Amino acid sequence: MKPAVRANNRNNALLESAAELLSSRGYQASTIREIAKNCGMLPGSIYYHYPNKDALLVAVYEEGVRRLADRVETALEGLEDPWQRLERALATHVAMIIEPTAYASVIIRILPDAAPEVTSDLIRLRDRYEAILRALIEALPLPPATDQRLLRLLLIGAANHVPVWHRAGGDASPEQIARELMRMVRGYAQLAK
Amino acid sequence: MKPAVRANNRNNALLESAAELLSSRGYQASTIREIAKNCGMLPGSIYYHYPNKDALLVAVYEEGVRRLADRVETALEGLEDPWQRLERALATHVAMIIEPTAYASVIIRILPDAAPEVTSDLIRLRDRYEAILRALIEALPLPPATDQRLLRLLLIGAANHVPVWHRAGGDASPEQIARELMRMVRGYAQLAK
DNA sequence: CCATTAAACAAACGATTGTTAGGTTATGGA
DNA sequence: TCCATAACCTAACAATCGTTTGTTTAATGG
Numbered sequence: 453m454k455p456a457v458r459a460n461n462r463n464n465a466l467l468e469s470a471a472e473l474l475s476s477r478g479y480q481a482s483t484i485r486e487i488a489k490n491c492g493m494l495p496g497s498i499y500y501h502y503p504n505k506d507a508l509l510v511a512v513y514e515e516g517v518r519r520l521a522d523r524v525e526t527a528l529e530g531l532e533d534p535w536q537r538l539e540r541a542l543a544t545h546v547a548m549i550i551e552p553t554a555y556a557s558v559i560i561r562i563l564p565d566a567a568p569e570v571t572s573d574l575i576r577l578r579d580r581y582e583a584i585l586r587a588l589i590e591a592l593p594l595p596p597a598t599d600q601r602l603l604r605l606l607l608i609g610a611a612n613h614v615p616v617w618h619r620a621g622g623d624a625s626p627e628q629i630a631r632e633l634m635r636m637v638r639g640y641a642q643l644a645k
Numbered sequence: 646m647k648p649a650v651r652a653n654n655r656n657n658a659l660l661e662s663a664a665e666l667l668s669s670r671g672y673q674a675s676t677i678r679e680i681a682k683n684c685g686m687l688p689g690s691i692y693y694h695y696p697n698k699d700a701l702l703v704a705v706y707e708e709g710v711r712r713l714a715d716r717v718e719t720a721l722e723g724l725e726d727p728w729q730r731l732e733r734a735l736a737t738h739v740a741m742i743i744e745p746t747a748y749a750s751v752i753i754r755i756l757p758d759a760a761p762e763v764t765s766d767l768i769r770l771r772d773r774y775e776a777i778l779r780a781l782i783e784a785l786p787l788p789p790a791t792d793q794r795l796l797r798l799l800l801i802g803a804a805n806h807v808p809v810w811h812r813a814g815g816d817a818s819p820e821q822i823a824r825e826l827m828r829m830v831r832g833y834a835q836l837a838k
Numbered sequence: 839c840c841a842t843t844a845a846a847c848a849a850a851c852g853a854t855t856g857t858t859a860g861g862t863t864a865t866g867g868a
Numbered sequence: 869t870c871c872a873t874a875a876c877c878t879a880a881c882a883a884t885c886g887t888t889t890g891t892t893t894a895a896t897g898g
Binding site for chain 1: 856857858859864
């Protein structure tokens with residue numbers, strides 16, 4: 453047997469470093485050199501782990517979706533009421549994307565068209581996560597006439613915009629924000645009757 | 646008297662070219678060379694009109710805010726009902742930011758921290774426009790307990806996210822989107838009592 | 839019609855970009 | 869203990885970036 457992965461492999465530190473810079477500066481502004489320096493590597497070393505910068509972005513995206521989905525689904529365990537489930541999911545979602553160094557922020561901040569070569573991969577990953585939110589909304593007892601797609605997209609837009617205005621410290625908590633979002637949804641449901 | 650501005654001045658074409666590229670590709674991905682080529686100039690010529698790339702971005706931002714504010718205020722003329730006024734404003738806002746080559750898209754797409762040297766200028770310009778929306782929300786007969794700031798920010802988030810998912814053609818119209826947004830606001834108001 | 843100069847062109851500058859090729863180290867199975 | 873190789877370093881490459889400098893064109897007030 454040959455050693456597949458060694459103990460001192462720093463691929464994880466590399467991913468973390470990339471996520472940190474990508475989430476705070478975007479794709480183009482995050483240089484390979486800075487990502488390397490940020491985790492104590494040299495620029496060339498990155499290319500042992502990933503064939504190019506695009507692939508590194510995809511890897512971060514992938515890990516981000518995995519963590520987002522994991523934490524949301526864990527947070528939903530034991531909850532039955534569809535309203536409570538959506539609220540809890542939104543609170544978890546918001547909590548993750550306002551952490552400055554989070555993988556999740558990368559998915560929110562970096563649009564798929566930032567790296568044209570892998571746009572379709574990024575869209576696919578994004579959709580995989582949004583499917584969770586779609587299922588949560590579908591589970592709500594909404595009037596049949598409701599445009600669920602529009603509701604979902606507006607909700608995601610409102611939630612994903614939080615990192616732009618949210619100030620760490622005295623600002624509204626993820627739970628508060630989720631509650632206000634749910635007020636909108638409930639009100640929406642009432643009026644759509 | 647000396648000639649201040651000549652008839653064949655192409656500063657306007659330059660701004661238009663910059664707005665087009667900035668709105669569709671972002672700040673870093675829009676190069677001086679492409680902006681120049683897009684309006685039939687040479688790269689160096691841009692520096693006669695603006696001292697650097699940052700200043701060009703600020704100029705586009707400025708023009709974008711001016712056009713957004715103008716069209717929204719024109720659309721509101723004659724409308725008295727605060728609910729109708731907000732809905733009309735949102736419809737106009739959405740209509741402008743889904744035009745692919747619009748100045749308005751630049752303000753939505755390019756975050757102020759994209760150009761660190763002029764971040765405060767961009768924030769100032771953005772705030773100048775958002776003050777209009779704030780006034781429209783303040784004019785609503787909402788329950789006193791309403792967190793107007795949060796409502797405004799969630800609303801802006803939902804609206805500004807539209808260009809990300811909106812497909813030209815068969816998708817929802819700006820008027821439809823504005824109506825759905827207003828449903829949320831009205832529902833929100835009811836439940837906040 | 840002339841002199842001024844706004845507005846552009848032409849051509850390069852140094853810096854930075856993503857990337858690569860070849861050499862070095864040290865880990866872990868045998 | 870040994871050695872294949874995972875994991876990284878070193879040093880450079882060509883391409884592209886924003887920007888500058890000097891020159892040319894043509895519009896305009898007098």
